[in-house]
Amino acid sequence: MANTCCTIYKITGIDGNNDAYNQLKEYLDKNWKELWLGDMAKFYGVDFEKLGISVRGWVCCYEEDKGVITLDVDSAWSPNEQLFEEINNKLDNQLSISWKAEEPGCEIFWIHDEDGYFPENYYVDCSGFDNCECDYFETLKEVVDYWCKLTGEKRGGRTDEEMLKVIEDWEYEDDDTFFIVHEFERE
Numbered sequence: 001m002a003n004t005c006c007t008i009y010k011i012t013g014i015d016g017n018n019d020a021y022n023q024l025k026e027y028l029d030k031n032w033k034e035l036w037l038g039d040m041a042k043f044y045g046v047d048f049e050k051l052g053i054s055v056r057g058w059v060c061c062y063e064e065d066k067g068v069i070t071l072d073v074d075s076a077w078s079p080n081e082q083l084f085e086e087i088n089n090k091l092d093n094q095l096s097i098s099w100k101a102e103e104p105g106c107e108i109f110w111i112h113d114e115d116g117y118f119p120e121n122y123y124v125d126c127s128g129f130d131n132c133e134c135d136y137f138e139t140l141k142e143v144v145d146y147w148c149k150l151t152g153e154k155r156g157g158r159t160d161e162e163m164l165k166v167i168e169d170w171e172y173e174d175d176d177t178f179f180i181v182h183e184f185e186r187e
Contacts, residue, residue: 001078002056003076003100003106003157004074004076004103004104005020005074005075005076005077005078005079005102005103005106005108006072006073006074006076006098006101006103007055007072007073007075007079007080007081007099007100007101008070008071008072008073008099008118009069009071009073009084009097009098009099009104010068010069010070010097010098010099010115010117010118010127011024011068011069011070011071011096011097011115012067012068012069012096012115013067013095013096014061014093014094014095014096015094015126018074018094019094020088020091020092020094020095021067021069021094021095023066023091024069024087024091024095025069026060026064027040027043028033028062028064028069029064030084031043031073031151032059032062032174034054034058035059035062036057036058036115037055037056037057037058037073037075037080037083037087038055038082039125040055040059040087041053041086041087042054044086044087044090044091045090045134046083046086046087046090048083048086048102050171051082051086052108053081053082054075054076054077054078054080054083055080055083056076056077057069057073057076057077057080058073058074058075059072059073059074060072060073060074063094066105067099075128077099077106078103078106078108079099079101079108079110081097081099081101082111083147084097084099087088092124095117096114096116096128096130097109097112098112098113098114098115098117098118099112100113100117100118100120100184102123102182104125104182107122107181107182109183109184109185110184110185110186110187111184111185111186112162112186112187113186115139118184119138120136120137120138120184121137121138121139121183121184121186122136122137122140122143122181122182122183122184123135123136123182123184124126124136124137124143124146124147124179124180124181124182125178125180125182126150126179126180127176127178127179128129128149128172128174128175128176128177129151129177131148132151139160140160140161140164141160142168143160143181144160144163144164145166147163147167147179148163150170150179151170151179156184164181167179167181168181171181
């Protein structure tokens with residue numbers, strides 16, 4: 001069984017309200033509830049087999065608000081950004097497509113952000129602390145401050161980078177307690 005990659009896509013029309021955007025919205029309005037990415041590729045005439053593009057995935061959630069289409073896609077192993085690029089090519093590149101992909105098992109934490117939808121640079125996966133919640137952070141300082149708050153450890157004049165090494169090397173009392181910092185790669 002494949003690991004699941006969760007990807008959020010934010011799609012807008014280049015001119016804010018173009019035909020390509022409206023066509024995509026109309027298609028999604030009719031089909032999203034059980035939308036296999038292969039069906040989406042076929043609708044737009046993308047020969048995914050010939051191009052070697054994975055379509056192993058589903059649109060799990062779709063919403064449109066104020067000219068922004070948001071798609072939550074679960075796919076096998078990695079994001080399907082190539083499929084969305086090809087769909088955009090079929091629409092004369094009239095869409096702006098930003099996305100954030102996460103698949104911890106394969107260490108995929110990737111962001112492609114054309115319009116400023118994903119300001120986060122870090123994702124913290126944690127467990128075993130009082131009031132610990134997995135969360136997103138824009139800066140390493142925020143990550144370090146959060147870890148210090150949870151553990152009671154003092155920074156002691158160390159830089160954020162030095163503290164990241166402390167966090168990575170920290171030995172917790174049991175295997176159920178952890179604080180893992182994932183840094184997003186930006187394209």
